[in-house]
Amino acid sequence: MTDRPVSPVEVKTPFGGLRSWRAEDAPAVAVLASDRRIARNLRDALPHPYTLEDAHAFLAAAAARVLEKAGYRKEGTLRRSAIKEGQVLDRWMYALLRDELHRIRP
Numbered sequence: 001m002t003d004r005p006v007s008p009v010e011v012k013t014p015f016g017g018l019r020s021w022r023a024e025d026a027p028a029v030a031v032l033a034s035d036r037r038i039a040r041n042l043r044d045a046l047p048h049p050y051t052l053e054d055a056h057a058f059l060a061a062a063a064a065r066v067l068e069k070a071g072y073r074k075e076g077t078l079r080r081s082a083i084k085e086g087q088v089l090d091r092w093m094y095a096l097l098r099d100e101l102h103r104i105r106p
Helices: 023-034 052-069 098-103
Strands: 010-013 016-019 073-084 087-095
Touching: 023 052, 052 073, 052 087
Parallel strands: none
Antiparallel strands: 010 016, 073 087
């Protein structure tokens, strides 16, 4: 097993495909997770109704996990430092120092 970062995965079949989450998936995630029939079969922690804001938060957390698996460390939160679609948001700062590269490179 290696500690090297994993590239985004995309699998295609004649019946469809599977790939890593992308920010532009948020509207579709919000619509599908808001469906009562789907929400009933998911974990209790899933809010209902599931909003576009919930979808963006989920995708941001997934991106953070990718950075952490790649060796980056969360250094802080820049509170209320971004405006997206008229909404004030926090941003997370991640960094990897030069002397920490040995953890991800052989």
